Structure formats: structure tokens, C-alpha cells
Amino acid sequence: MPKPTDIPSFAATQLTLLDAELQAELAETNALLSSHTPAALSRAGLAILNLNVSSIRTGLGGKTVVELGLDPAVVGKGDKADIPEHGIRVGDIVAVQDQPAGSAKKSEKRDLAKKGVEGVVLRLRRENIEIILDKEDADVPSGGKLWLVKLANDITYKRMNQTMGNLKKLSDQDYTPFMRVLFGQGSPSPLPSDLNDPSNPLHKLEWNDPSLNDSQQEAIRFALASREIALIHGPPGTGKTHTLIELILQLLKQKLRLLVCGPSNISVDNIVERLASHKVSMIRLGHPARLLPSVLNHSLDVLTRTSEAAALVQDIRKEMDDKQASIRKTRNAKERRQVYTDLKELRKEFRERERGCVDNLIRGSKVVLATLHGAGGFHLKGQEFDVVIVDEASQALEAQCWVPLLWVKASKLVLAGDHLQLPPTIKSLNSKEAKAAKKATEKKDGKDHGAASNGDGNIDAVKPVAPSMTLETTLFDRLLALHGPCIKRMLTTQYRMHENIMQFPSAELYDSKLIAADAVKHRLLKDLPYKVEDTDDTREPIVFLDTQGGDFPEKTEDEGIKKGSKGMSLGDSKSNEGEAALVKLHVNQLTEAGVKAEDIAVVTPYNAQVALLSGMLKEAYPGIEVGSVDGFQGREKEAVMVSLVRSNADGEVGFLGEKRRLNVAMTRPKRHLCVVGDSETVGRGSQFLKAWMDFLEEHADLRYPNISDTYADEAGAG
Numbered sequence: 142m143p144k145p146t147d148i149p150s151f152a153a154t155q156l157t158l159l160d161a162e163l164q165a166e167l168a169e170t171n172a173l174l175s176s177h178t179p180a181a182l183s184r185a186g187l188a189i190l191n192l193n194v195s196s197i198r199t200g201l202g203g204k205t206v207v208e209l210g211l212d213p214a215v216v217g218k219g220d221k222a223d224i225p226e227h228g229i230r231v232g233d234i235v236a237v238q239d240q241p242a243g244s245a246k247k248s249e250k251r252d253l254a255k256k257g258v259e260g261v262v263l264r265l266r267r268e269n270i271e272i273i274l275d276k277e278d279a280d281v282p283s284g285g286k287l288w289l290v291k292l293a294n295d296i297t298y299k300r301m302n303q304t305m306g307n308l309k310k311l312s313d314q315d316y317t318p319f320m321r322v323l324f325g326q327g328s329p330s331p332l333p334s335d336l337n338d339p340s341n342p343l344h345k346l347e348w349n350d351p352s353l354n355d356s357q358q359e360a361i362r363f364a365l366a367s368r369e370i371a372l373i374h375g376p377p378g379t380g381k382t383h384t385l386i387e388l389i390l391q392l393l394k395q396k397l398r399l400l401v402c403g404p405s406n407i408s409v410d411n412i413v414e415r416l417a418s419h420k421v422s423m424i425r426l427g428h429p430a431r432l433l434p435s436v437l438n439h440s441l442d443v444l445t446r447t448s449e450a451a452a453l454v455q456d457i458r459k460e461m462d463d464k465q466a467s468i469r470k471t472r473n474a475k476e477r478r479q480v481y482t483d484l485k486e487l488r489k490e491f492r493e494r495e496r497g498c499v500d501n502l503i504r505g506s507k508v509v510l511a512t513l514h515g516a517g518g519f520h521l522k523g524q525e526f527d528v529v530i531v532d533e534a535s536q537a538l539e540a541q542c543w544v545p546l547l548w549v550k551a552s553k554l555v556l557a558g559d560h561l562q563l564p565p566t567i568k569s570l571n572s573k574e575a576k577a578a579k580k581a582t583e584k585k586d587g588k589d590h591g592a593a594s595n596g597d598g599n600i601d602a603v604k605p606v607a608p609s610m611t612l613e614t615t616l617f618d619r620l621l622a623l624h625g626p627c628i629k630r631m632l633t634t635q636y637r638m639h640e641n642i643m644q645f646p647s648a649e650l651y652d653s654k655l656i657a658a659d660a661v662k663h664r665l666l667k668d669l670p671y672k673v674e675d676t677d678d679t680r681e682p683i684v685f686l687d688t689q690g691g692d693f694p695e696k697t698e699d700e701g702i703k704k705g706s707k708g709m710s711l712g713d714s715k716s717n718e719g720e721a722a723l724v725k726l727h728v729n730q731l732t733e734a735g736v737k738a739e740d741i742a743v744v745t746p747y748n749a750q751v752a753l754l755s756g757m758l759k760e761a762y763p764g765i766e767v768g769s770v771d772g773f774q775g776r777e778k779e780a781v782m783v784s785l786v787r788s789n790a791d792g793e794v795g796f797l798g799e800k801r802r803l804n805v806a807m808t809r810p811k812r813h814l815c816v817v818g819d820s821e822t823v824g825r826g827s828q829f830l831k832a833w834m835d836f837l838e839e840h841a842d843l844r845y846p847n848i849s850d851t852y853a854d855e856a857g858a859g
């Protein structure tokens with residue numbers, strides 16, 4: 142029996158950690174907003190200037206939706222101008238406010254982010270942007286020019302906080318047997334002993350997908366047989382989602398009701414799209430603006446419009462829109478107040494009718510899909526599901542997983558993920574508050590918890606971790622540490638990489654259990670289905686450009702605020718110009734041989750290197766993808782180049798030392814992996830890095846580029 146976790150103290154630690162994380166996020170945003178002018182924020186993609194309200198309407202939930210377009214005075218009369226490029230995305234939280242005149246004092250400009258109305262970006266088009274306002278009676282600034290600025294997003298934290306607050310308040314008799322298993326206060330029910338016996342009915346399942354491999358079939362049987370929890374461990378390219386789809390179909394055959402979640406909209410939509418091809422009737426909860434167009438037909442929004450009850454809701458919607466329009470026409474304060482009062486009434490009525498319609502739809506649905514966050518909306522409160530399934534579970538914070546688990550009634554959980562790839566991004570990892578919380582947990586547990594949660598170990602092999610050591614410890618990690626490998630099944634055939642590319646990660650991280658599917662194990666660039674020449678590069682699955690010797694040194698840069706960078710990070714980053722030049726040369730050789738630029742990706746752990754490489758490659762090789770390792774998780778390309786950047790006399794490798802990041806980097810390619818790095822520096826970083834450098838030396842096509850040739854050749858490339 143595992144050591145049981147005290148649930149209230151688990152929840153309390155989570156609350157402290159979540160708060161530290163929110164503070165870190167707020168501090169980062171505030172630092173940005175207070176130290177930059179609107180013009181600078183706009184250049185960094187975090188704000189849009191010179192806007193006007195072009196229309197106002199009523200959206201889902203009776204909320205006010207404001208559409209903003211460029212101010213005609215700026216664009217020129219009659220022209221419809223595109224909004225300049227920006228980094229604001231659907232779902233971002235923004236403030237809309239009067240734009241300071243160019244002549245306004247600096248301090249006045251800086252204060253702006255605190256005033257105005259707040260809302261969420263609903264839709265982005267080339268020439269306008271729609272914002273759904275938070276407050277029902279918010280008065281949209283209407284006079285002069287407006288600007289819009291991105292704020293810190295605290296919505297998801299609020300829901301996680303609420304969830305952990307609720308968990309903390311539960312008393313012993315509130316804990317279900319299922320919950321007790323999740324906290325080690327009970328063990329998972331034993332599996333039927335004959336699960337491996339071919340005469341077990343689970344061996345006579347009729348598969349919808351006859352191509353499922355043995356490990357996938359076994360994982361499905363295991364998940365069907367498990368009573369409380371089942372973990373499906375899917376290393377890169379092993380068909381985790383593929384397996385979940387079959388599992389869902391099998392569970393539906395058993396007439397069970399399912400809630401299927403993922404941490405991101407895209408992870409959920411991916412499943413909806415694949416289920417749709419099996420003609421499964423389902424409901425996708427979530428804001429239509431955030432869903433893939435192909436998924437919209439299953440969205441609640443569309444279903445409430447197309448179902449019978451919808452007509453009732455539409456009437457009121459129209460009436461509300463008319464009222465909204467009339468507010469803007471009247472300047473009389475008394476009349477405006479009256480319209481607001483009417484709107485309030487209408488909104489109430491609208492919501493009641495909408496709720497009735499939505500409730501019927503959801504209750505009648507056997508599969509409901511939503512993000513973990515979205516599953517905590519009022520629609521699902523208290524509803525019963527037989528199984529909750531979470532895809533990409535190692536990308537979700539534990540508190541996020543508890544949103545559906547506490548909100549609905551469920552007695553079984555299936556998690557699919559890979560704890561050996563990157564966990565969710567945490568900003569407060571080293572903050573004072575986070576360290577204090579961590580210390581407190583350690584003290585309580587009175588022992589060293591091994592290296593599991595700092596990414597330094599294969600979780601299977603180490604001692605149990607404390608339940609809430611850091612925010613980075615996911616539910617997947619914790620359950621594995623709590624109950625051991627008996628609660629999981631691993632998928633072992635991978636359908637992505639050439640077998641040489643797979644070899645190192647398999648040996649170091651997956652107990653040498655990975656097998657390359659026949660269709661992929663010998664695939665090279667020269668065999669691409671279009672014409673590619675057979676060259677030294679296109680016939681090699683792995684090339685290592687080893688820059689050892691100190692001629693390709695790293696450089697520390699102040700990143701500033703960068704367009705397109707994930708989040709809004711400030712501070713130091715590393716770059717390496719010599720490596721970037723080598724990357725360009727290699728890309729040139731690949732494209733000269735006929736490899737299409739869109740089949741090539743360049744990834745690197747450092748934002749400054751991403752920026753440098755983007756500048757050098759994007760124009761010369763349209764279609765090429767350049768990005769951070771973290772941002773490329775879940776993706777794949779025919780050819781992937783990895784620029785390691787670090788090259789210094791001290792053997793400093795920074796966050797290259799995180800093996801889950803390296804795992805992601807080296808498992809993205811299908812046919813060709815080219816690593817660019819200094820084996821001397823990198824090999825001193827960790828045992829894992831040393832082993833990788835040794836592996837590359839032995840198994841890659843090893844090349845020692847020369848700095849002067851690099852620059853001479855680079856001048857001719859691209």
C-alpha cells in the first residue's frame with residue numbers, strides 16, 4: 142500500500158504554488174506594461190493602436206461583443222485596412238482603452254494598462270478584432286482613438302484555485318473510493334487475473350481499427366479492465382491519440398458515458414476530428430472562436446442554434462442586438478440608463494432559455510469533450526460520467542486535471558501522456574514563494590524525494606515523489622510514483638523516426654523498448670515521395686556538426702521583448718552566430734538536393750537563437766519552420782536540425798541539462814536529424830548529455846566544421 146497523501150495539505154500546497162505562479166505571471170506582465178510605451182508594446186506585438194469600435198452585438202451567454210477596426214482617420218477615408226501584424230491571439234485577455242495622445246506625458250501613457258474595459262479576444266480577422274467584454278454593463282470608450290493591450294491571463298488560475306480551494310474544504314466522508322485511490326489512501330482494484338489469458342473476453346474485442354499494434358491493443362484492454370485509473374504511456378510517435386480513439390469507441394460500445402479532455406483546445410479538437418470520422422455523436426464544449434472550423438458542427442454553440450429549442454433563444458438575441466445598437470445612437474444619459482436596464486432583463490431571460498436548451502443537449506450526449514479548464518463551466522456541474530479521459534496529460538498541471546475530477550461525478554480516469562517529454566511551462570519555478578512551498582512539503586514528508594520531479598530521472602526507477610513538490614509534478618507523474626508501473630501500459634511501436642534516430646532516446650529513456658514500425662525504420666530523405674538527390678546528407682539519418690574547439694562561441698543577449706515569442710519574456714538568452722551560419726549551410730545543402738523547405742524545421746532551446754535563425758532563414762527558405770524546442774513538442778518534420786547553442790569554457794549548459802527538453806528535440810524528425818553543437822561544452826553538462834555526445838560520435842555522420850570555411854561558404858548560400 143502506498144504512503145497515503147493528506148488531501149487538505151496537498152490542496153493547500155497547490156494553492157500556495159498556484160499563487161506563486163500567478164504572481165510570477167502578473168509581475169512579468171506588469172514589468173512589461175509599465176516600462177514600455179504603447180508604441181513599443183505594439184512593435185513587440187503585445188498591443189494594437191489606432192482602433193475604433195465598428196459594431197457591438199450579443200454573443201453566447203448574453204455577453205457584449207465589441208468589434209474593433211482601424212480608425213478611418215489613420216487609414217484614409219473609404220479604405221479598409223488590415224490591422225498590422227501582432228502577437229495577440231484568440232483567448233488572450235486584453236484591455237481596450239482611450240489611446241493617449243502622442244503628446245501625453247510618459248507617466249500618463251504608462252498608467253494606461255490599468256484603465257479601460259477588459260475582455261477576451263473572441264475572433265481575429267485581417268481588418269477587425271472582436272472582444273467579448275467581462276463586465277455586462279461595461280461602458281466601451283467610444284470617442285476618440287482606442288488601443289488594445291494584452292494583459293496577464295488569470296482566468297485559468299482562478300478556476301484552478303477554486304478547484305483546489307474546494308478540494309481543501311472536503312471532509313473525510315466526502316472522499317469517494319476513486320479519490321482515495323488518486324491520493325494513495327486506497328489501492329487500485331486488482332485487475333482480473335486472466336487479463337493475459339487469450340480466453341478472456343477482452344481478447345475477443347472487435348476492433349474498429351484492425352491496424353492497432355499489440356502494445357496498443359494491450360493498453361486498450363488494460364484501460365477497459367482497470368477500475369479506477371489507467372495510464373497510457375505514449376513515447377514520441379507511438380500513436381497515443383490513435384489508441385485513445387479506439388478506447389473511446391470500445392467504451393461507447395459498453396454504453397458508458399465519457400468526458401474527454403485535454404489541456405489545450407487543439408488537443409481536444411484533434412480527438413473530435415478523429416471521432417467524427419467514426420460518426421460518433423458528441424458535444425464539444427468551448428468557445429466557438431477557439432475551435433477548429435472542422436469541429437464547429439459538434440460545438441455547443443452551433444448545436445444550440447440548430448436544435449429546435451434554438452428558435453426561442455434567437456428571438457431574444459435579436460432584441461438584445463437592437464438594444465445594443467441603440468445605446469450607441471443615444472447621447473441622453475437617462476435613455477441610456479433605461480436601455481441598460483432593459484438589457485439586463487433580456488440577458489437574464491436569454492440565459493435561462495439558453496441554459497434549458499443547452500442542458501437538454503448535454504444530458505443527452507454520451508461523449509462530451511472540453512478542455513480541462515472548460516470542463517469546469519457551469520454546464521457540467523455535478524453531471525455523471527463513467528470515465529474521464531485526459532489526453533496529453535503530462536502537459537497539464539495537476540490542479541488543471543482536478544477541475545473536471547471535482548466538478549463532475551466520475552469513478553474512473555484514463556490518462557494518456559509521456560512524462561519523459563516536457564511538462565507544462567512553469568514561470569515561478571525558482572521564485573521565493575515556490576521554493577518556500579517546496580521546502581514546506583519536503584519537511585512534512587521528511588525525506589529526499591529523489592529526482593523525479595526535477596526532470597532528472599526516469600520516474601519509474603525512482604522513489605515516490607512528494608505529492609505536490611512543485612507545480613511541475615503532473616498528476617501523471619504523481620500517480621506513477623504513488624502506485625508504480627502497474628497502473629500503466631506503454632505503447633512501444635513508433636511510426637515516426639528512422640530506427641537510428643530512435644535508438645538513443647529509446648535506450649536512455651524508454652528501457653530500449655521502442656520498436657520502429659517497418660514503414661518508417663529505414664526511411665531517408667532521399668526516399669521522399671518527390672525527387673530528392675542521393676547525397677551525403679540525404680542518405681544519412683543522423684549528422685552531427687561538432688563545433689568543439691572554441692571557434693563557435695555562444696553569446697549572451699538581452700532578449701528584450703520579442704514578437705511571437707511564447708508568453709512575454711524579458712531577460713537574458715543565448716545565441717550562437719557560428720552555429721546559425723552552419724545551420725544555414727546545411728539547410729542550403731538539403732534544399733539544393735531537392736528537400737522542400739517546408740519539410741525542414743530548425744529547433745533550438747534559446748529564444749535569442751530562434752530570433753537569429755529566423756532572421757537568417759525565413760526569407761531565404763520560405764516555408765521552413767524555425768522555433769523553440771518547447772514550442773515544437775507534439776510536432777514532427779521530415780528533417781530537423783537542432784542548434785544546441787552552448788559553447789563556453791566553463792561547461793555551462795543551462796537548461797540544455799533538462800533531458801525531457803532534449804528528448805523532445807531529438808525525437809521530432811522522421812528521416813533526418815542534424816545536431817549542431819559543441820561536444821566539449823555540452824558533454825560536460827550531465828551524464829545524459831555525455832552519453833548523447835558519445836552516441837553521436839559513434840553513430841552519426843560526424844563532421845568537424847571549420848569556422849573560416851563556414852563564413853566563406855555561408856556568403857554563397859541562400
Ligand SMILES: Nc1ncnc2c1ncn2[C@@H]1O[C@H](COP(=O)(O)OP(=O)(O)OP(=O)(O)O)[C@@H](O)[C@H]1O
Nearest residue numbers: 352353354375376377378379380381382383636775
Ligand atoms: N497501429 C498503427 N498502424 C499504423 N500507423 C499508426 C498506428 N498507430 C499510430 N499510427 C500513426 O502514427 C502517427 C502518430 O499517431 P498519433 O497522432 O495518434 O500519435 P500520438 O502518440 O498521439 O502523437 P505524439 O507522438 O505527438 O504523442 C500517426 O500518423 C498515426 O496514423
